[in-house]
Amino acid sequence: MVRVSDNKVFIKILYWGSAASGKTTAVDTLYHITEKEKMDVRPTGNLVKIAMASGSTLYFDRGVFQSTKKDSIFFHVYTVAGQARFSPLRKKIFMGTDGVIFVFDGQRDRWEDNVDSLKELRSVAGEDLITRIPLIVMLNKVDLENVLTMQEVEELLQQENLWYPPGHDLNMWNPIIYPSIAIMPSAQNVYRAFTECARRTGLYQTFGQGAAPKKLKPTMSKEVKDL
Numbered sequence: 001m002v003r004v005s006d007n008k009v010f011i012k013i014l015y016w017g018s019a020a021s022g023k024t025t026a027v028d029t030l031y032h033i034t035e036k037e038k039m040d041v042r043p044t045g046n047l048v049k050i051a052m053a054s055g056s057t058l059y060f061d062r063g064v065f066q067s068t069k070k071d072s073i074f075f076h077v078y079t080v081a082g083q084a085r086f087s088p089l090r091k092k093i094f095m096g097t098d099g100v101i102f103v104f105d106g107q108r109d110r111w112e113d114n115v116d117s118l119k120e121l122r123s124v125a126g127e128d129l130i131t132r133i134p135l136i137v138m139l140n141k142v143d144l145e146n147v148l149t150m151q152e153v154e155e156l157l158q159q160e161n162l163w164y165p166p167g168h169d170l171n172m173w174n175p176i177i178y179p180s181i182a183i184m185p186s187a188q189n190v191y192r193a194f195t196e197c198a199r200r201t202g203l204y205q206t207f208g209q210g211a212a213p214k215k216l217k218p219t220m221s222k223e224v225k226d227l
């Protein structure tokens with residue numbers, strides 16, 4: 001739920017996915033990329049990471065990014081802890097989310113964990129995914145060998161009713177699947193996945209009163225690019 005206070009707009013973006021899929025790494029990399037050069041967003045303050053000794057996330061991570069085009073717009077970026085036992089906590093962290101980036105672990109032997117995580121997201125989000133909350137997918141770790149294909153991920157999204165056929169009003173809001181590498185220095189598609197999710201939250205708010213706009217004129221899309 002986009003919040004407005006003091007003429008500032010706060011948008012909440014959540015990285016969701018199974019344990020060790022690369023969520024914390026993706027936000028870390030987003031920090032590095034956007035603090036070095038002038039991009040559409042810049043980090044404000046440090047990334048707050050609450051981790052166990054092993055380095056895996058305990059509770060969540062949180063970072064704040066500010067739009068460089070409209071400095072009244074802020075993105076509160078969260079990641080969830082992926083382990084099964086943190087399920088109740090994930091529900092809480094989900095509350096008020098405006099956009100979700102699902103980080104799929106591309107490793108074949110992680111298939112079941114990915115599926116469980118996606119199903120949990122579905123059950124927590126109810127009917128809101130895509131209809132009110134834009135969904136973007138990172139197919140992560142494509143630098144490794146024998147990773148899952150985009151086709152396999154798309155088929156899973158179809159099975160989970162997160163994919164609309166051509167001709168359907170929501171077809172244009174189907175999740176984009178970005179093959180990604182979250183680790184530096186070879187990082188790939190981390191920034192694009194984030195900005196696309198941010199752009200869609202802007203479009204939903206501006207042209208759909210918080211829901212997926214039914215039709216979008218090309219000019220609208222350009223307007224929101226300036227966010």
Ligand SMILES: Nc1nc2c(ncn2[C@@H]2O[C@H](COP(=O)(O)OP(=O)(O)O)[C@@H](O)[C@H]2O)c(=O)[nH]1
Nearest residue numbers: 019020021022023024025140141180181182183
């Ligand atoms: N090879 C490779 N390893 C990655 C990639 N993204 C994350 N990792 C590694 O996967 C492990 C778990 O990452 P982390 O971000 O902590 O996962 P999280 O539990 O989803 O937050 C770490 O050792 C990362 O370095 C990637 O794109 N490629």
Ligand SMILES: [Mg+2]
Nearest residue numbers: 023024056057
């Ligand atoms: Mg983590």
